[in-house]
Amino acid sequence: MTETDSNIHTRHEGHLRFGQAEQHLEGEKHLREQEIPRQAPRIVLVGPQGSGKGTQASRIAEHYGIAAISTGDVFRQNVTDDSELGRQVKAIIEAGDLVSDALTFEVVRDRLGEPDAAGGFLLDGFPRNLDQLGMLDTFLAQRNEPLTAVIELGVSRAVSIDRLTRRAFEQGRSDDTEEVISNRLAIFERETAPILEVYRDHGLVDSVDGVGSLDEVTERIIGALHSRGILPVG
Ligand code: ADP
Numbered sequence: 459m460t461e462t463d464s465n466i467h468t469r470h471e472g473h474l475r476f477g478q479a480e481q482h483l484e485g486e487k488h489l490r491e492q493e494i495p496r497q498a499p500r501i502v503l504v505g506p507q508g509s510g511k512g513t514q515a516s517r518i519a520e521h522y523g524i525a526a527i528s529t530g531d532v533f534r535q536n537v538t539d540d541s542e543l544g545r546q547v548k549a550i551i552e553a554g555d556l557v558s559d560a561l562t563f564e565v566v567r568d569r570l571g572e573p574d575a576a577g578g579f580l581l582d583g584f585p586r587n588l589d590q591l592g593m594l595d596t597f598l599a600q601r602n603e604p605l606t607a608v609i610e611l612g613v614s615r616a617v618s619i620d621r622l623t624r625r626a627f628e629q630g631r632s633d634d635t636e637e638v639i640s641n642r643l644a645i646f647e648r649e650t651a652p653i654l655e656v657y658r659d660h661g662l663v664d665s666v667d668g669v670g671s672l673d674e675v676t677e678r679i680i681g682a683l684h685s686r687g688i689l690p691v692g
Pocket of ligand 1: 530554555558562583590
């Protein structure tokens with residue numbers, strides 16, 4: 459029995475028979491609304507470095523009570539834990555290179571199979587190129603769980619560079635020079651931006667302005683998702 463079924467059962471207990479139920483109309487309407495199966499939010503968040511994507515990803519996932527899946531975080535955690543995966547990717551991520559598509563997809567596939575992802579998920583940092591998009595698409599199609607929305611978090615190149623150089627300075631990351639940063643943004647433009655075109659053709663993309671306070675940006679994203687009928691439970 460699903461949670462909704464058991465709610466309905468409990469709510470009905472002790473109620474009057476059908477013909478006498480008119481006074482419960484409001485309550486019944488409420489129950490009917492609850493019965494409509496809520497489609498699990500399955501969201502991809504796309505944005506260049508410095509767009510505030512990671513922060514927004516956690517906020518949105520929390521708002522919907524869904525799993526926030528950041529491939530970057532998974533890799534970093536594995537490096538910290540010195541797991542087998544961590545040892546495989548350590549040198550790659552430290553050099554700022556990309557982990558292979560196959561290995562990255564394996565991580566995502568495993569993570570999507572965990573119980574907390576069954577109620578919906580938000581992917582941050584994946585897919586990062588067209589090949590990864592293809593792998594995700596095939597996987598989700600097999601499970602009959604297509605994406606429900608893709609949020610493009612947009613900031614201008616100048617804003618990205620400004621935020622990233624400031625962060626590099628604050629965190630004393632001398633390796634994050636303007637040149638390295640603009641190189642990463644170029645990779646984003648070349649490899650990641652094209653996935654938005656594919657998703658756009660499927661009518662999945664909402665573009666959200668990433669310039670503003672954290673709260674403003676969160677509200678814009680939630681507003682866009684609500685307009686698609688993607689609502690939190692309860
Ligand atoms: P950044 O925004 O600094 O690139 P991320 O947190 O997105 O940070 O990722 C950190 C690192 O993890 C990347 O530099 C890359 O090596 C690896 N990584 C994350 N996501 C992917 C992905 N989808 N494909 C390949 N490598 C990835």
